[in-house]
Amino acid sequence: MNNDIHDHVTGYVLGELSEGESAAFEAHLESCPECRIEVESMREVATELALEQAEEPPDHLRAKVLAAVARTPQEGPRNGAITPIRRRPRWIPAGIAAAVVVIALVGWSMLGTGRLINSVLNDPLAVTIEATAGAGDFQAARVVFSESRSAAVLVVEGLEQLPSERIYELWLVDGDEVLPAGLFNTGTEGGARILIDGEIRPGMVVAVTEEPAGGVDVATGEILFSAPVDA
Amino acid sequence: MNAARFGPAETTFRWRLPFGPVTPDTGHSSRRPEHARLDAVLTAVALGDRESFADLYDLVIPAAFGLIRRLVRDPSQSEEVTQEVMLEIWRTAARYDPAQGSAIGWILTIARRRAIDRVRSEQASRDRVEKVAPTQIEREHDHVSEEVLRSSDRSAVSLALAGLGALQREAIELAYFGGLTQSEIARRLGVPLGTIKTRIRDGMLRLQETLSTSR
Numbered sequence: 001m002n003n004d005i006h007d008h009v010t011g012y013v014l015g016e017l018s019e020g021e022s023a024a025f026e027a028h029l030e031s032c033p034e035c036r037i038e039v040e041s042m043r044e045v046a047t048e049l050a051l052e053q054a055e056e057p058p059d060h061l062r063a064k065v066l067a068a069v070a071r072t073p074q075e076g077p078r079n080g081a082i083t084p085i086r087r088r089p090r091w092i093p094a095g096i097a098a099a100v101v102v103i104a105l106v107g108w109s110m111l112g113t114g115r116l117i118n119s120v121l122n123d124p125l126a127v128t129i130e131a132t133a134g135a136g137d138f139q140a141a142r143v144v145f146s147e148s149r150s151a152a153v154l155v156v157e158g159l160e161q162l163p164s165e166r167i168y169e170l171w172l173v174d175g176d177e178v179l180p181a182g183l184f185n186t187g188t189e190g191g192a193r194i195l196i197d198g199e200i201r202p203g204m205v206v207a208v209t210e211e212p213a214g215g216v217d218v219a220t221g222e223i224l225f226s227a228p229v230d231a
Numbered sequence: 232m233n234a235a236r237f238g239p240a241e242t243t244f245r246w247r248l249p250f251g252p253v254t255p256d257t258g259h260s261s262r263r264p265e266h267a268r269l270d271a272v273l274t275a276v277a278l279g280d281r282e283s284f285a286d287l288y289d290l291v292i293p294a295a296f297g298l299i300r301r302l303v304r305d306p307s308q309s310e311e312v313t314q315e316v317m318l319e320i321w322r323t324a325a326r327y328d329p330a331q332g333s334a335i336g337w338i339l340t341i342a343r344r345r346a347i348d349r350v351r352s353e354q355a356s357r358d359r360v361e362k363v364a365p366t367q368i369e370r371e372h373d374h375v376s377e378e379v380l381r382s383s384d385r386s387a388v389s390l391a392l393a394g395l396g397a398l399q400r401e402a403i404e405l406a407y408f409g410g411l412t413q414s415e416i417a418r419r420l421g422v423p424l425g426t427i428k429t430r431i432r433d434g435m436l437r438l439q440e441t442l443s444t445s446r
Contacts, residue, residue, distance in 0.1 A: 010431045015343030016412050022344070036332075041439040042432070043336030047294070048388035048442065049407040050339050054293035055300055061310055062288060065317045069284055074277075075322050121274040122283065128329070140330055157328075193278075 009035055013042045030139070117195050120146040120153045129227040136208065136224025139190070143206050143227040152196040152229065154184075154206065159224075161186045167213045168224075172198050173205040181206070183215045204229045273334040277324035284321055291335060292317075295342040301410035302346035312349050316342045347412060391441040399434030402427055 005028045011017045012025045029036050120126060123146040131141035139158025146152070154170065162168065162185050170181040182197035196206060205228045209221035269290050275283035295316060300309040320338055327337050392400055405416045413431065417424040 007425075007428065010413060010428045010435075013340065013435075014406060014413060014431070015340050015345075015347055016414075017344075038432070038436065040332040040336070042435040043332055043340065045388070045435045045438045045442065046407070047333070047335050047339055048386070048438075049403070050294045050298045052386060052388060053297040053301055053408065055297035056293050057296040057310060057313055061296075061313060062292070065288060065314050066281075066285055068314065068318055069281060069321045072318055072321060074279055074325065118275045118278055118280055118283075121278070122271045124268050124271055126271070130330075140328070142330070 006032075006035060009038050009042065013039060013046055116149070116151055117153050117193060120144055120149055120151050120195075123148060127230060129230060131206075131208075131225040131227040133225050134207075134223035136210075138225065141208075141225050141227070143196070143229065145200065145202075145229050147202070150200060152200045152206065154192075154194045154196055154208070156186060156190075156192050156194075156208075158190045159186045159192070160190060161188055162210065165213050167211055167215060169209050169211040169215050169219070169221075170194065170196055171207045171209065171219055172196070172200060173207055173226075174201075174203070178219060180215060180217060183211075200229060202229055269334045269338075270329050273320075273324055273327050273338075274329065276321065277327060287320070288317060291338050294335070294339060298339060298342050299346040301408065302343065303349055304410070308349065309346075312346050313342075316345045319345065346410075350412075387442055387445055388438065391438045391445070394441060395434050395437060399430045399437065402430040403434045403438070406431060 005025065008017060008021065008025045008028075012022065017025060029039065121144055125148065126144050126146040129143045129145065131143065136159065138156055138160075141154065141156040141159070144153045144155065159168070167183045167185060169183050172179045172181040179198055181200075182194060184192050184194040186192045200206075205226055207219075207226035208224045209219045210224060211219070211221055269287065272283050272287045272290065276287055292313070296309065296313050299312050299316065300306070303309045303312050316338075319341055327334060392403065395403070401420070402416055405411045405419070406413065409416075411419065413427050414424055417427045420427070
């Protein structure tokens with residue numbers, strides 16, 4: 001462990017590092033579980049200490065902040081973007097499918113999927129399963145499974161964005177059965193949040209492979225990572 | 232592309248690969264339930280849900296404002312900084328990574344960072360620390376610790392604080408109840424910055440140990 005960087009633990013938790021130092025330290029955290037544990041432990045205490053002196057701000061602040069939020073756009077994640085792609089039903093020719101997908105994607109993902117993804121991630125009883133690495137190179141991948149909504153969301157980070165002729169394909173493994181469960185690509189910086197397509201139950205395994213664009217019915221690529229769904 | 236390596240037989244074999252031991256995320260079990268919920272709320276905020284943001288505001292504002300107020304002191308400036316912090320949380324919510332810790336910890340780190348930025352950017356900050364503040368801080372600090380210690384339902388954290396060595400406790404109290412930065416604490420106590428860092432780190436980790444065993 002690098003002593004200089006390690007030395008930043010207290011400064012980081014106390015919010016005393018500059019923007020650049022913070023970013024460098026966060027990068028260090030990715031590769032240093034010791035520091036990560038220390039930061040989390042210290043933050044737990046810091047939270048308790050902060051709560052000791054909790055204080056209600058004046059009431060008018062709430063309306064002010066919410067009004068400001070209403071006109072402030074959000075920034076994307078530092079390393080990712082949301083790129084849901086709908087699987088093409090086999091009977092639609094590719095050209096038409098592409099156009100339909102673009103239209104469907106906008107309406108459908110904003111109204112339906114976005115909301116469902118929210119409600120899964122928002123479910124206090126949802127279970128988070130860290131994926132086990134296979135052949136894939138990625139920073140983090142996890143499946144958030146909400147039993148009450150019978151839905152699961154895959155959240156990946158640091159997974160290379162594929163060129164247009166390739167695509168990531170999701171699979172639901174149910175015993176001997178392997179069902180395609182959606183296609184996706186990651187953002188320019190390797191992130192994605194995808195609603196897993198299909199009826200999902202505990203005991204199934206979610207897996208991801210890389211396939212030719214358009215997807216396949218039987219997996220051809222190696223398992224990049226997988227996660228058993230457990231309630 | 233890599234068509235050569237694909238094949239049904241191999242695929243069948245691959246699908247039979249053991250999936251290996253997986254540790255399910257049990258969350259951060261020692262945390263308060265409202266903060267466990269906050270992780271999910273923040274994740275929804277990251278997806279642009281403004282309603283969830285209002286929820287988040289209500290969950291975190293007393294802790295965030297209290298912390299900012301302690302550092303910035305001036306009430307109207309504290310409000311300004313609080314608004315900046317809440318907007319920053321809204322804008323950058325997608326950067327929150329649940330794997331790296333609790334949402335409340337992430338939020339309070341931002342709150343403290345922005346409060347310290349404000350204090351630093353104030354031209355008069357040096358005067359505040361070196362000339363005006365010592366007595367004021369001392370008063371405030373003593374006042375708060377007394378209050379914390381006197382409180383009839385002493386919280387687990389104040390009980391744990393009382394169990395620390397005097398030097399570690401002093402450094403942590405100055406940082407959290409006195410709202411001082413580590414450099415300010417070092418200057419004030421006349422000890423090297425490294426010593427203060429060590430005291431705070433060791434003290435905090437000791438507190439965490441005490442708190443997690445007392446739960």
